Amino acid sequence: MHSPSEAAAVPLTSPATNGTFCPQSRRRFVLIAAILASALGFIDGSILAIATPAIRVNLGASLAEAQWISNAYALTLSALILAGGAAGDRFGLRRAFVTGIALFIVASLACALAPNALVLIAFRAVQGIGAAIMVPGSLAIIAKAYPKKERGRAIGIWAAASALTTALGPVVGGFVLSAFGDGIWRAIFAINLPLGLISIYLLLAKVPADAPTEKRSLDLGGAALATLAFGALAYGLTSMSATGEGHMAGPSIAAGVVLLAVFIAFELRQREPMIDLNLFR
Known part of the structure; x- marks a missing residue:
């Protein structure tokens, strides 16, 4: 038998929630x-x-x-x-x-x-x-x-x-x-x-x-760099097939590659990175 104080200490929701x-x-x-x-x-x-x-x-x-x-x-x-x-x-x-x-x-x-x-x-x-x-x-x-x-x-x-x-x-x-x-x-x-x-x-x-x-932490800096890097790469690739915008393809792709390198360097320095780059070893 449990005393009243011990019974009160038991969470009433534990059987219903089943650990959730x-x-x-x-x-x-x-x-x-x-x-x-x-x-x-x-x-x-x-x-x-x-x-x-x-x-x-x-x-x-x-x-x-x-x-x-x-x-x-x-x-x-x-x-x-x-x-x-x-x-x-x-x-x-x-x-x-x-x-x-x-x-x-x-x-x-x-x-x-x-x-x-x-x-x-x-x-x-x-x-x-x-x-x-x-x-x-x-x-x-x-x-x-x-x-x-x-x-x-x-x-x-x-x-x-x-x-x-x-x-x-x-x-x-x-x-x-x-x-x-x-x-x-x-x-x-x-x-x-x-x-x-x-x-x-x-x-x-x-x-x-x-x-x-x-x-x-949410690593918002890494998220912003990833967005800019992939955005520049995507813009450069789509510009290659767009009339009148082909001249932007090269600079955009180059900027995307640079930003991607910056993103990797940034993630390596983060205590709680958005992507744990050690997984790719």
Whole structure:
């Protein structure tokens, strides 16, 4: 028999949470929110490939600008995704995940209202920043919410749903563009608003906050250098095929190589680097 004081010291939630931050009754909300948030990024990417010709016509974008509507998003996503994952460790997965979703849907709304190609490119880059926080957070919060014996099934459901939304993207995009005309491309971005808001509601209203796991730095300097280096390289490579901009290809590629070397030197000096370069040994 335990004394009353000993019984009071036992956490009441321990059987329900089973070693995770989330009670069993709330875990389905984590999974639904993660699936909806992942769908935001996957649907955008797959539908946008179909909608690019319509965007070019509607906004009068050049070939190079059309390439950068996709490149800007991919660049910030790939360069910042490691820093985005570290944000979940530092601030808590739920908080970082909600922040990434919120930034993504605000940028999506701005993309839907973009008056020209340059504004669209700028907000696509902001979308990529939100996705860099959101994408690693979607898988990580599932892993943290579910106990080990249930985690594989939950991740399998999430992966299957993500694959389905990616496959359906071009089909839905092609049907909508054919049925409603070129101007409907703005709805591709606007649809992110209700999906994102539902995800945020579920996370804030139905899922408890998790504690940060470690107080590691985010290495924002390394993230900025990586973005500039890969951005310069991408700009140089796309300039090679762009009419009237071929003269910028060489200087841009050279600048990208120099910035990449600076990034490597910077990472070697960091106590908590974004990329542990020892892994490449």
